[in-house]
Amino acid sequence: MRIIHYWRALSGIVGRELLRFLHQRERFISALVRPLVWLFVFAAGFRAALGVAISPPYETYILYEVYITPGLIGMIQLFNGMQSSLSMVYDREMGSMRMLLVCPLPRWFLLCSKLIAGTAVSVLQAYAFLGIAWLYDIQAPLMGYVWILPALLLSGMMLGALGLLLSSFIKQLENFAGVMNFVIFPLFFMSTALYPLWKIKESSEWLYLLARYNPFSQAVELIRFALYEQFNQEAMLFTGGAFVLFIGAAILGYNPSKGMMVRKGGGE
Amino acid sequence: MTINALLVENLSFAYGPKKALDKVGLTVSPGECAILLGPNGAGKSTLFSLITRLYDAREGRIELCGYDIKRQSLQALARLGVVFQQTTLDPDLSVTQNLRYHAALHGIGRKAADRRIQEELERLAMFERRGEKVRQLNGGHKRRVEIARALLHKPSLLLLDEPTVGLDMPSRQVIVDHVHALAKEQHMAVLWATHLIDEIAADDSLIVLHKGAIKAQGRLNNVLQAHGAASAGELFAHLTQGPKA
Numbered sequence: 252m253r254i255i256h257y258w259r260a261l262s263g264i265v266g267r268e269l270l271r272f273l274h275q276r277e278r279f280i281s282a283l284v285r286p287l288v289w290l291f292v293f294a295a296g297f298r299a300a301l302g303v304a305i306s307p308p309y310e311t312y313i314l315y316e317v318y319i320t321p322g323l324i325g326m327i328q329l330f331n332g333m334q335s336s337l338s339m340v341y342d343r344e345m346g347s348m349r350m351l352l353v354c355p356l357p358r359w360f361l362l363c364s365k366l367i368a369g370t371a372v373s374v375l376q377a378y379a380f381l382g383i384a385w386l387y388d389i390q391a392p393l394m395g396y397v398w399i400l401p402a403l404l405l406s407g408m409m410l411g412a413l414g415l416l417l418s419s420f421i422k423q424l425e426n427f428a429g430v431m432n433f434v435i436f437p438l439f440f441m442s443t444a445l446y447p448l449w450k451i452k453e454s455s456e457w458l459y460l461l462a463r464y465n466p467f468s469q470a471v472e473l474i475r476f477a478l479y480e481q482f483n484q485e486a487m488l489f490t491g492g493a494f495v496l497f498i499g500a501a502i503l504g505y506n507p508s509k510g511m512m513v514r515k516g517g518g519e
Numbered sequence: 520m521t522i523n524a525l526l527v528e529n530l531s532f533a534y535g536p537k538k539a540l541d542k543v544g545l546t547v548s549p550g551e552c553a554i555l556l557g558p559n560g561a562g563k564s565t566l567f568s569l570i571t572r573l574y575d576a577r578e579g580r581i582e583l584c585g586y587d588i589k590r591q592s593l594q595a596l597a598r599l600g601v602v603f604q605q606t607t608l609d610p611d612l613s614v615t616q617n618l619r620y621h622a623a624l625h626g627i628g629r630k631a632a633d634r635r636i637q638e639e640l641e642r643l644a645m646f647e648r649r650g651e652k653v654r655q656l657n658g659g660h661k662r663r664v665e666i667a668r669a670l671l672h673k674p675s676l677l678l679l680d681e682p683t684v685g686l687d688m689p690s691r692q693v694i695v696d697h698v699h700a701l702a703k704e705q706h707m708a709v710l711w712a713t714h715l716i717d718e719i720a721a722d723d724s725l726i727v728l729h730k731g732a733i734k735a736q737g738r739l740n741n742v743l744q745a746h747g748a749a750s751a752g753e754l755f756a757h758l759t760q761g762p763k764a
Contacts, residue, residue, distance in 0.1 A: 256626030263623025267609070267616075274611045347607040353571045354624035355597035507574045 260356055261364045268368035272375070282331065282376045286323035287383060294319050306447055308479040320381075320389050321475035322444025325467060327380055328373045328407045333435055335369035336414030340421050352505075359502045362415060366498070369414075370407035377403050395478045402477035402487075406470035409490050412497035413466075419504025442468040443475075466493035522585040524549050524598075524676040524708030525570070530579030532565055539565040541731045543579070547710050547724075549675065552702040554719050555712040556751070557728035558759050563712040564604065566728070567680050570710075571601055584675050597625070600674030602665045602682045610654040614645065614664050617653060618671060625672040632671070639667035643697060659690025666694065670701070677701065679711045683718065691718070699723075716751045725751065727758050734758040 272279065294316040309317075342348035351361055381396065391399075417434065441461045443451075448468075452459040462468050469489035476483035525547040532540040540562045547553045557563050569576050572588050572595075581588040586595035608617045615636060622632035640646040643663040653661060662682055669677060679698065683691040695718050701707045711718070719725065719739060726736040735742050735758055739751065748754035 253626065255628075259623045259626050259628065263620050266623075267612070267620045270612060270616060271609065347609065349571065349573060349603055350601075350607045350621070351624065352573060353596060353599065353601055354621075355593045355595075356624070357593070507572050 257356065257360060260354070260360075261367065264351075264361075264364040265368040265371055268365075268372055272372045278334075279376070279379075282327060282334075283380055283383070285330065286326050286380055289319065289323055289326070290316060290384065290387070290389075306449065308476045308481045308483075314389075316387070317389055318447070319445055320384055321478055322442070322471050324377045324380060324403070324474050325406065325410075325442075325444055325471040326439060327376050328403070328410050328470070329435060329438060329467060331369060331373035331376060332407070332410035332412075332414040333417075333431060334414075335365070335372075335411055336418035339365065339415065339418040358505055358507070362502060362505060363498070366408055366411045366415060369411045370404060373407045373411070374400070374403045377407075391478045392480055395480050398477040398480050399474060402473045405487065405490050405494065406473055409466060409470055409494035409497065412494050412501055416497050416501040416504060419501055438465060438467040441465055442471060444468070444471050466490065469493070521548060523547065523582070524551075524584055525710060526580075526582040527566075527570070528580050528582075530566075530569065530576055530581065532569060532576045532578075539731050540569075540576075543728070543731070543733055545726055545733065545736060547676065547708045549708050550702055550706040551724055552699055552709040552711065552720070552722075553724040553726055555710060555726045555728060556714065556716070556719075556755055557712070558714060560730075561728045561759075562731040563728060564680065565731075567601075567603075567678060567712065570678060571599065572596065597672070598675040600669035600672070600677045602662070602669050602677075602679045604680040604682075604684065606661050606665065608653045608661060608664060608668075611652065613650055613652055614640070614656070615649045617664065618668050621668045622671050627672060635671050635673075636667070639670050640664075643667055643693070657690075659686050659693070662686065662690070662694060663697075666697065674707070676708045676710065679709065679713075681712055681714070683713070683715065691715075695720075716755060719751050725754075727755065729759045 298315045339348060342351075351365075352358065354361070377399075378396075381399075413434075439445075441458065442465045443462060444467070448459060448463060451462050466489065469486045472483055473486035473490050476486065523546045525545070527543055527545045530540055530543040531538070543562075543566065545553070555563055555566070568574060570581055570583075570588070572592055575589055583595035584598045586598070588595045609620075612620070618636045618640075619629070619632055622635065627635065636649070637646060640649055643666065645660060645663050645667065648656065648660065653664065656664065666679075666682070677698070683694055686694070698709055698711065699720055702709050721739060723739055724737060725739050725742050727734040727742075735746060735754070737745070743749070743751070743754055746754050746757060748757060
């Protein structure tokens with residue numbers, strides 16, 4: 252199979268996702284409204300209640316809004332990853348997923364292309380959010396906005412792969428709502444998105460352990476450090492490892508011989 | 520020796536304890552239009568899922584143009600064009616955008632893709648509507664676009680899974696005529712799943728599938744003769760409902 256075929260297919264899949272994104276303005280707006288409500292309402296309300304002491308990568312005392320901004324970027328990517336997989340479940344029910352799977356390219360490549368397409372959309376959303384946060388006076392160093400790009404790509408891929416893995420287990424859209432509740436909320440609330448690890452440790456040791464090894468926490472920390480021009484190796488390795496694990500399991504899930512598709516009789 | 524466009528041999532498949540296909544065997548040659556007739560639940564969709572490799576069967580084998588669907592799946596799938604039962608076009612994108620997406624998945628470059636899109640849409644009298652969003656098209660026109668899409672990469676075998684369900688008579692006729700012309704003029708092999716008996720032409724082959732097993736197959740006239748039936752409708756009733764008391 253020629254490389255050019257792979258390239259054209261990847262461009263086609265990413266191009267289609269971006270076109271769909273541009274045509275669905277409500278999706279773009281709702282993806283931004285959610286973290287903005289957290290930023291403008293929740294964070295503003297909790298500013299007085301929650302003091303955040305100096306801890307890396309911050310070199311001075313910061314406002315709570317500043318602290319949760321990377322967590323809210325993570326939230327955008329988490330929702331986007333789940334929404335991409337939601338659209339895959341929808342595509343499968345509607346049949347367009349079959350159109351993709353029937354083209355003459357390896358299934359792992361098609362799934363990875365879908366993942367890259369979803370990540371591209373989430374990066375656009377994250378930058379739009381950062382732009383609004385800038386206007387709200389939450390400003391990182393200028394180079395931080397460049398540093399954050401590879402971090403967003405890796406975290407977007409990891410969270411997208413998690414969504415992809417879930418989509419391989421879900422037969423119908425109705426089941427997806429449950430998974431959203433059982434996956435998104437625990438991942439988000441048991442993480443460093445809203446409160447730092449030391450603060451969690453003060454209240455509960457086991458919650459601290461859960462939050463520490465939560466892949467979403469690691470993705471948020473990767474983004475947080477990158478935004479302040481710092482490289483967090485542990486977070487990078489952890490996020491990368493989780494990505495490999497999730498995408499491997501998702502590819503297995505979509506395998507025509509071994510995967511969940513057989514048991515579900517998908518598309519029937 | 521001509522290689523069969525489709526060869527299905529001894530194919531069995533079950534969803535858990537429920538057997539969906541039982542030792543199914545069939546062939547479709549280039550230029551042949553084979554009508555797969557079966558009531559709902561006969562196993563048509565399962566058979567199509569296996570031919571398109573949505574999942575693999577543990578028993579039996581499938582070859583497309585001589586390529587084994589499990590071992591040489593990419594070569595096999597490159598020769599396959601499919602129109603699924605449900606519309607699989609993106610309603611928010613235009614006709615051209617949908618077709619370009621499909622062409623990209625098959626590795627066709629932009630220029631060649633636009634040329635092929637024009638050829639196929641013109642043949643189905645849809646070229647003028649290429650800029651319209653799919654959402655604006657009626658059911659018959661959507662189907663025409665899907666058929667054009669399935670042909671963009673010049674497949675050797677065209678699979679159609681009940682493509683005319685829900686369409687009015689004139690729309691159905693356009694599709695029936697077009698597909699038969701493809702088999703005759705372009706020597707394309709066609710496997711057409713349907714339960715609409717009036718879509719069968721006199722020189723088609725017929726495959727009757729019922730409860731996961733093949734009940735009859737061959738040229739329409741031969742099958743009618745062998746079962747002593749006067750029409751395809753009578754044959755279908757006889758094979759799928761059993762003799763009336």
